[in-house]
Amino acid sequence: MLDPERFLKETYPFDRLPEEEIKRISSNLLVRYYSKGETIFTEGSPPLEFLYVIRKGAVVLKRDRQNVDYLHEGDSFGYISLLGNTTSSSTAVATEDTILFMIPKPIFLRLVKDYEDLRNFYTNKLVNRIRKEKTTIRIGFERLANLPVRKIKLSPPLFVEGEESLSEVILKMVREGLTFAFVRDGDAVGIITERDIIRKVLAEGHDPKQRKAKDIASFPLIEIDADALLFDALLLMAKHNIRRLAVRDRGKIVGVLEDRDIISYESKNLLFLIKDIGRAKSIEDLAYIYSLVFQVAVEYITEGADPELVGRYISEINDKIMQRVVFLTIKEMGAEPPTAFGILVLGSEGRKEQSLKTDQDNALIYEDRPMLDISAKKYFEEFSGRYTKNLLKIGFPPCPGGVMLSNPVWRKSLEEWIKQVDMWIENPKGQHTLNVSIFFDFRGVFGSQSLVEELREHVLKKVSDNPVFLAFLASQAARFRVPLGFFRGFVVEKSGEHKGEFDIKAGGVLPIVQGVRVLALEHKIRLTNTFERIRELSSEGVISERFSRDLEDAYKFLMGLRLRFQAQEIIKGKEPTNYINPQALSRAERSVLKDVFGIVEELQNLLRHRYQLRYFM
Known part of the structure; x- marks a missing residue:
């Protein structure tokens, strides 16, 4: 009934093996049944002796009591311990009655050595085992695997x-x-x-x-x-x-x-990259470095890197580049700024959640000056124009909505910014709504942090004291529709360029970002990163620990899919978008994605109840 030979022939990557190998595996594997809730192995266990392949059922992998992966029929696990010969890095628990095929370690190691398809498949994942403590980015392992x-x-x-x-x-x-x-x-x-x-x-x-x-x-x-x-x-x-x-x-x-x-080899490469940014003498130097960074980011994504870490990696490098652009722009002008100022990054850059489809979302804040002193206004007008053009030369495309410090709307003194924020909050409509959603995740990337934090303090106080505005923000997050139909089928575009696809940003990413943001603003949480906001909301008891984990897992899964599809488009020479084709996903991924959209809807229902949105919808 279990028929391991037939099952392996239909399961990637084993379907790439010769028939005689599949017969050999089938005659040597063990079969084990685990009941729902039963632990298969625990984090820190001695090095494993088997590769586990799910024949029937489902398994969750946990690390530090956090769910890190959901596995279904045809998925395999345990390879990290086998290839790295390390203690198990996670705890595996059956989430329903489960049957596992267990392939002995010597057979598995021989297979990955002898067959390139299996080697590429599993060595791409081995990178989880080779990390720095609290690593900031996964190693490009396929590249290293072929290195002398x-x-x-x-x-x-x-x-x-x-x-x-x-x-x-x-x-x-x-x-x-x-x-x-x-x-x-x-x-x-x-x-x-x-x-x-x-x-x-x-x-x-x-x-x-x-x-x-x-x-x-x-x-x-x-x-x-x-x-x-x-x-x-x-x-x-x-x-x-x-x-x-x-x-x-x-x-x-x-x-x-x-x-x-x-x-050390890989981390030093990244350090050298950062050092090169600091030593860059021209915009052309930075443009070359940025092209390398982009290539590395695409490689990490195709290797299955943690999307939270990829977002941070891209943002950290972008920060360094922008800081160097400020220095080069001031040098280009031949005059120092007349007063203290700061560069703000907004939106996904402000949250350190960059995707591969990015543009300039930035603003400038400077110290208040006497009314008749226009030197700062003139200086920063010229500076902002040059700065924006320099970013364009490097490879940062312009914001279609004009959210750039070269636009005077996004370049103000502290006092002017406070007045602007008050107007947005007191009149939440039209363009003001879009401006708020972009601006309220601001983060200082250069210059005076005291100006940035004074503005943030005002924003948090103004918003948290305004329940009507909070409800308005919540209504914006609750209005998004997840792309699932009545019978839990995916709702996709029926025609046009994206026929058969749906927008994962609008259908999943934005509802979480905006929903978590409104809860964070209500509780005066200064963090801007969505993952960090979720953890802080749980720490303060605003959401349960269970829902916090679910939200993190859901957001990470959505970000991972989005990055993966964008990387695939870039590799094909196409412009990355936010659309994905559900038919390009595995059966297990489609199942998890439906569960993720259920978590998005759970967040939206929480917002509707908490902010009584029947008056806004």
């Missing part, structure tokens, strides 16, 4: 003799700043690590002066050639349950490859 080991900066080798005492070895390791040493014992070479010393000597109460290096070293040394691919090195680490490999070049040990060296 010699391209990675290696730790230098330290050799000691097997007859040396451990106390002498420890002293040498400390002097060199290393956590390991190679041990020579005749013709044999082994390795001794900091962990070996702690576990085999200190923990057992032995005196390091009385123990020889060869007594606790591991023989033989596990080695790899400098011309081997990084992917082969990682498989070797996984196979032997180690974190270091000796690297030989023309027969000589030239260094040590550690898993942290892989992290």
Whole structure:
């Protein structure tokens, strides 16, 4: 009835395997039943021994008690632990009665080594395991997987003799700043690590002066050639349950490859990028750097990077570029600003939730001046025109609605901004509504933060004291219609350029952004990022912990789909949009998307009830 052979033939990526391989897998896999609510494995468990494939049912993966992934029939999990040979990074729980096919680790490792389709599929996901603590961006692993080991900066080798005492070895390791040493014992070479010393000597109460290096070293040394691919090195680490490999070049040990060296390689590339921005001497330099940043962002997205982190990555780099543009623009003018000022970024940039379809949404605030002193107004008029043109040259397209500091509507003194905000709040209609939705996520990217925070303080007080305006904002979020029909089918465009597609921004992203924003403004939450706002709302008891997790998961899923489809359009040479085709999604993704839209509707119902929107709708 379960027929694993037929099932694997119809399930990606196993459907790419030769028939004889599928037969071999089918005859060696195990079948296990889990009842609803039963735990399959827990976060921090010893390295897993199986790849789990869902034959029937559903599984949720949790990390730090947060839901991080929902899996359905045909999905697989456990590969992170298998490929990285690490403890399990999450807890897996059956959310309904579930049947799992369990493929033994040796078979799985052989398959990813021998078959490129499986290797590409699973190594793209392995990047979850190789991160910095609180990592800011996932590593472009497919690129690294095909990189020769010699391209990675290696730790230098330290050799000691097997007859040396451990106390002498420890002293040498400390002097060199290393956590390991190679041990020579005749013709044999082994390795001794900091962990070996702690576990085999200190923990057992032995005196390091009385123990020889060869007594606790591991023989033989596990080695790899400098011309081997990084992917082969990682498989070797996984196979032997180690974190270091000796690297030989023309027969000589030239260094040590550690898993942290892989992290260092990619992170230094990003650091160099940021340093290049700071050193840029012209707008042309910045334009070149920005084109590289955009390419990297597309690569990260196609590799399945966390959409929250991608948004932050794009925004952080954009911030650095804008800061450098300010410096170059002032230098270009040949005159310093006559007073303190600040550059504000608005909308998704202000929230650090950038997509690949972006334009200039910015504003300028400057210190109040005496009424007859027009020097600041004149200076910032010229500055703003030059600044906007420079961003255009770099690759930031103009805002179709003119929300740019070159537009005098978006360039004011603090006092003028306060009056403007008061007018928007007291007269919420037409263009004022659009302006509010863009402006109220503002964030200072350059200059006087005191001006920015004084304006924010006024906005929060004015809005939180105005229940009618809050209800108006809530009504805007509740008006969006999720693209689901009465029978839970997707509602798509019937004709035109986007036939068969729907707008995921209007149908899912904006209702969450605007709904969360109004709750945050009511409670004077200063944060602008939607994820951070959701967490703070939960912390303050405005929404339940359960609903907070659901909202985060829903928003992350929507952002991920949006970024993925935009990246695909860019790769095809098309202009990215906010439209997606539900038929291009897997069955599991379509199922999750429907659940996500249900969470959006739950938020909208909360807003209708909380703000009594029957009077506004």
